Amino acid sequence: xxxxxxxxxxxxxxxxxxxxxxxxxxxxxxxxxxxxxxxxxxxxxxxxxxxxxxxxxxxxxxxxxxxxxxxxxxxxxxxxxxxxxxxxxxxxxxxxxxxxxxxxxxxxxxxxxxxxxxxxxxxxxxxxxxxxxxxxxxxxxxxxxxxxxxxxxxxxxxxxxxxxxxxxxxxxxxxxxxxxxxxxxxxxxxxxxxxxxxxxxxxxxxxxxxxxxxxxxxxxxxxxxxxxxxxxxxxxxxxxxxxxxxxxxxxxxxxxxxxxxxxxxxxxxxxxxxxxxxxxxxxxxxxxxxxxxxxxxxxxxxxxxxxxxxxxxxxxxxxxxxxxxxxxxxxxxxxxxxxxxxxxxxxxxxxxxxxxxxxxxxxx
Amino acid sequence: xxxxxxxxxxxxxxxxxxxxxxxxxxxxxxxxxxxxxxxxxxxxxxxxxxxxxxxxxxxxxxxxxxxxxxxxxxxxxxxxxxxxxxxxxxxxxxxxxxxxxxxxxxxxxxxxxxxxxxxxxxxxxxxxxxxxxxxxxxxxxxxxxxxxxxxxxxxxxxxxxxxxxxxxxxxxxxxxxxxxxxxxxxxxxxxxxxxxxxxxxxxxxxxxxxxxxxxxxxxxxxxxxxxxxxxxxxxxxxxxxxxxxxxxxxxxxxxxxxxxxxxxxxxxxxxxxxxxxxxxxxxxxxxxxxxxxxxxxxxxxxxxxxxxxxxxxxxxxxxxxxxxxxxxxxxxxxxxxxxxxxxxxxxxxxxxxxxxxxxxxxxx
DNA sequence: CTGTTAGCGCGTTCAC
DNA sequence: GTGAACGCGCTAACAG
Numbered sequence: 001x002x003x004x005x006x007x008x009x010x011x012x013x014x015x016x017x018x019x020x021x022x023x024x025x026x027x028x029x030x031x032x033x034x035x036x037x038x039x040x041x042x043x044x045x046x047x048x049x050x051x052x053x054x055x056x057x058x059x060x061x062x063x064x065x066x067x068x069x070x071x072x073x074x075x076x077x078x079x080x081x082x083x084x085x086x087x088x089x090x091x092x093x094x095x096x097x098x099x100x101x102x103x104x105x106x107x108x109x110x111x112x113x114x115x116x117x118x119x120x121x122x123x124x125x126x127x128x129x130x131x132x133x134x135x136x137x138x139x140x141x142x143x144x145x146x147x148x149x150x151x152x153x154x155x156x157x158x159x160x161x162x163x164x165x166x167x168x169x170x171x172x173x174x175x176x177x178x179x180x181x182x183x184x185x186x187x188x189x190x191x192x193x194x195x196x197x198x199x200x201x202x203x204x205x206x207x208x209x210x211x212x213x214x215x216x217x218x219x220x221x222x223x224x225x226x227x228x229x230x231x232x233x234x235x236x237x238x239x240x241x242x243x244x245x246x247x248x249x250x251x252x253x254x255x256x257x258x259x260x261x262x263x264x265x266x267x268x269x270x271x272x273x274x275x276x277x278x279x280x281x282x283x284x285x286x287x288x289x290x291x292x293x294x295x296x297x298x299x300x301x302x303x304x305x306x307x308x309x310x311x312x313x314x315x316x317x318x319x320x321x322x323x324x325x326x327x328x329x330x331x332x333x334x335x336x337x338x339x340x341x342x343x344x345x346x347x348x349x350x351x352x353x354x355x356x357x358x359x360x361x362x363x364x
Numbered sequence: 365x366x367x368x369x370x371x372x373x374x375x376x377x378x379x380x381x382x383x384x385x386x387x388x389x390x391x392x393x394x395x396x397x398x399x400x401x402x403x404x405x406x407x408x409x410x411x412x413x414x415x416x417x418x419x420x421x422x423x424x425x426x427x428x429x430x431x432x433x434x435x436x437x438x439x440x441x442x443x444x445x446x447x448x449x450x451x452x453x454x455x456x457x458x459x460x461x462x463x464x465x466x467x468x469x470x471x472x473x474x475x476x477x478x479x480x481x482x483x484x485x486x487x488x489x490x491x492x493x494x495x496x497x498x499x500x501x502x503x504x505x506x507x508x509x510x511x512x513x514x515x516x517x518x519x520x521x522x523x524x525x526x527x528x529x530x531x532x533x534x535x536x537x538x539x540x541x542x543x544x545x546x547x548x549x550x551x552x553x554x555x556x557x558x559x560x561x562x563x564x565x566x567x568x569x570x571x572x573x574x575x576x577x578x579x580x581x582x583x584x585x586x587x588x589x590x591x592x593x594x595x596x597x598x599x600x601x602x603x604x605x606x607x608x609x610x611x612x613x614x615x616x617x618x619x620x621x622x623x624x625x626x627x628x629x630x631x632x633x634x635x636x637x638x639x640x641x642x643x644x645x646x647x648x649x650x651x652x653x654x655x656x657x658x659x660x661x662x663x664x665x666x667x668x669x670x671x672x673x674x675x676x677x678x679x680x681x682x683x684x685x686x687x688x689x690x691x692x693x694x695x696x697x698x699x700x701x702x703x704x705x706x707x708x709x710x711x712x713x714x715x716x717x718x719x720x721x722x723x724x725x726x727x728x
Numbered sequence: 729c730t731g732t733t734a735g736c737g738c739g740t741t742c743a744c
Numbered sequence: 745g746t747g748a749a750c751g752c753g754c755t756a757a758c759a760g
Contacts, residue, residue, distance in 0.1 A: 038537070038538075040737060040738090041737065041738065042737080042738095050746080050747090051746070051747050051748080052737090052738075052739095052747090053738095053739080053740090053746075053747060053748085054745090054746065054747080056738070056739065057745095057746085060739085064745075064746095065745075065746090066745060066746090069745080069746085081534075081537075083510060083513050083514045083534075084514050084737090084738085085455075085514065085516060085736090085737055085738070086511075086514045086515045086516070086738095087451050087454045087455045087460060087515065087516050087736090087737080087738090088455050088736070088737035088738040088739090088752090089737075089738050089739070090451045090738090090752095091449075091451045091452050091455050091736090091737080091738075091739090091752050091753070091754090092737080092738045092739035092740075092751080092752055093738080093739055093740080093752085094739095094752075096451060098494070098515075105480065106470070106476050106479055106480050106483065107473065107476045107477050107480045109471065109473055109476070112470050112471045112473070112476050113471050115470055115495075116469065116470050116471045116497065119470065119495060119496070119497055120497070123496070123497070128494055128495075128496070128511065128512075128515070129494070129495050129496075130462070130492055130493070130494055130495075131479075131483060131492075131493050131494075131495045132483075132487070132492070132493075133480065133483055133484070133487070146447060147450075147492065148492075149447050150447045150448050150449060150450045151450045151451060151462075151492070152449060152450070152451050170445075170447075173402070173445075253675070255675040255676075255679070256675045256676045256679030256680065257675060257678065257679045259679075260679060282675070282676075285676075286679050289679060289680055289681055292681065293681055311617070311619040311620045311621060311646070312619075312620045312646075312649075312676075314621065315619070315620030315621045315623075315624060315650050315653060316620065316653055317653055317656065317657055404753060404754090405753065405754065406753080406754095414730080414731090415730075415731050415732080416731095416753090416754075416755090417730075417731065417732085417754095417755075417756095418729090418730065418731080420754070420755060421729095421730085421755095424755085428729070428730095429729070429730085430729060430730090433729080433730085448753090448754080449752090449753055449754070450754095451752090451753080451754090452736090452752070452753035452754040452755090453753075453754050453755070454736095454754090455736050455737065455738090455752090455753080455754075455755090456735080456736050456753075456754045456755040456756075457736085457754080457755055457756075458736070458755095
């Protein structure tokens with residue numbers, strides 16, 4: 001028998017120095033209203049000998065200001081260290097230049113890439129990202145949507161196509177552009193940048209069945225997108241006589257250790273399974289590790305199918321067969337859809353199926 | 365010879381249906397000013413038969429309103445579907461209830477956990493997270509800091525202790541609480557929730573040298589925190605006669621494939637290295653995979669040391685020896701420090717060394 | 729416990 | 745190409 005050791009070997013001492021520095025900053029007094037931090041546009045205008053509106057134009061539409069005036073204003077801005085108050089500007093213009101994004105969780109690298117795609121694309125156009133995590137909970141999502149709308153975000157990006165009735169209602173009435181990602185909802189709220197989880201599940205089923213496996217197992221989360229993949233898988237299984245489908249609930253923490261546990265559990269009644277479709281590659285990789293530990297050959301004795309095509313899929317041995325989804329691309333496309341609409345242009349296509357690829361490698 | 369296959373096997377068709385739905389939403393006309401989306405506080409006040417300030421108090425300090433009045437107001441809010449405009453509130457109160465966080469990149473799970481810790485802790489108190497990615501670039505960080513301050517974020521969380529001179533100046537003058545994470549800067553801007561990268565590197569060096577390894581190699585990023593770990597490692601190496609230290613630059617994409625490449629490169633002159641300290645566990649895991657592929661025994665022929673103690677470290681075989689850093693905790697502590705200061709309370713300790721642990725497992 | 733008054737800092741509308 | 749007045753929607757301060 002073999003164990004995994006986890007030993008605390010060294011702990012750095014707490015450092016309690018630098019307390020003088022601290023005292024300074026802890027007692028930073030908050031100045032009273034009307035001059036909280038730095039100069040206002042008025043001060044800049046006065047220094048440059050122009051009116052506020054000219055300063056505003058230098059900032060927002062520099063082309064409409066004479067070069068000479070502009071330079072004077074810019075000099076004044078630099079001298080005063082003026083930083084425009086975007087809240088005030090936002091209130092006046094009814095635009096926040098903020099996009100809200102709600103993902104189930106950020107610690108899962110599959111959504112992290114979508115967030116990165118969003119953030120990069122938006123930042124390039126001067127927009128910022130307000131991030132919310134729903135923890136796969138529709139009520140949490142609902143309150144996040146309310147908060148974000150209260151902040152007057154200019155647009156909203158959601159994960160998945162299932163939302164509470166109230167969320168949907170608010171969004172439809174809200175008048176701001178919305179993009180749903182990571183799925184293809186039947187009745188989109190507005191725009192969509194996703195792929196079909198159902199078709200992905202079916203593709204996996206068809207592939208595994210074609211390879212001769214008959215006792216399939218699905219080990220994925222309880223969320224709607226996982227459910228759609230499960231239904232796709234089921235639809236493939238039902239077309240083949242003698243093929244069976246078992247659903248294995250996921251232990252907490254959908255990562256490597258979770259994948260190991262799933263295999264350990266399933267092997268207690270080994271005859272029931274000969275191929276497993278996991279909810280993500282970390283789980284699948286853990287499963288492969290557990291198989292190696294138990295001397296179970298992959299894929300000949302047990303086929304392992306991943307999802308999301310994370311880096312590890314191609315790098316490990318045996319390399320993971322997986323479904324590549326357009327993780328980052330969904331973020332980029334969603335951002336560009338929003339930006340297009342915010343520019344007042346209209347989209348040719350508001351619902352985009354970004355597809356997926358079955359990456360056939362070694363593990364299944 | 366063995367190759368990794370990557371075959372596109374199936375691509376879902378693009379779906380161009382649902383275009384009727386689209387037309388509707390694409391041409392959503394933006395209503396003219398003054399009623400952009402829903403009712404205002406004034407409407408609620410009128411319906412409830414009270415003044416605006418009472419509505420405001422029901423929302424912000426419910427305890428200070430009579431139960432009867434409160435219920436009437438809440439009913440009116442529900443009836444009108446009123447969503448408070450937080451930009452207006454923010455302008456008036458000079459508080460945004462937004463915290464800005466800048467991380468080098470979000471697609472790296474080590475920072476993702478910090479962001480999650482931040483987001484969870486802040487959301488529980490009604491604060492939101494504005495997220496920025498610096499891509500390890502100080503100039504990008506500088507402009508993000510300016511933008512965030514322009515949005516009047518109530519507080520700011522930064523990664524690392526190195527910033528441009530202008531950034532530091534703005535932050536010190538800004539009057540908002542700031543927390544630096546993932547390091548212990550010598551001259552903190554304000555508060556700190558981090559650990560010593562130098563000591564972590566030194567601990568790794570002492571451990572490896574005690575195990576008898578002499579030809580050490582550092583394979584980490586070029587950022588300041590990696591540099592600090594390298595210096596720590598170097599300081600340990602310099603105390604042992606005959607011990608050598610080689611620095612191996614990291615290929616792009618600090619993940620599994622990168623770790624494999626590093627090993628492949630190093631083995632071209634094998635005699636130079638017998639232990640490698642990687643910048644994160646994904647790299648280290650890739651390195652172990654490459655060793656297995658080449659039939660190099662880990663750790664007896666080559667010791668592999670990871671960093672960050674990601675899930676995979678404990679789950680893989682051989683399990684990775686690594687440095688556990690308080691990834692999520694840094695986010696939580698940073699958030700709590702900010703929240704404490706924003707409540708007007710002062711902190712006992714403004715600089716916290718959250719420490720690290722050397723997790724001695726099998727790979728080194 | 730509730731209301732009144734007076735802005736928060738900026739963009740919009742129109743005029744020049 | 746530039747400016748003046750007005751108001752975005754809400755809250756701080758004080759009064760009652």
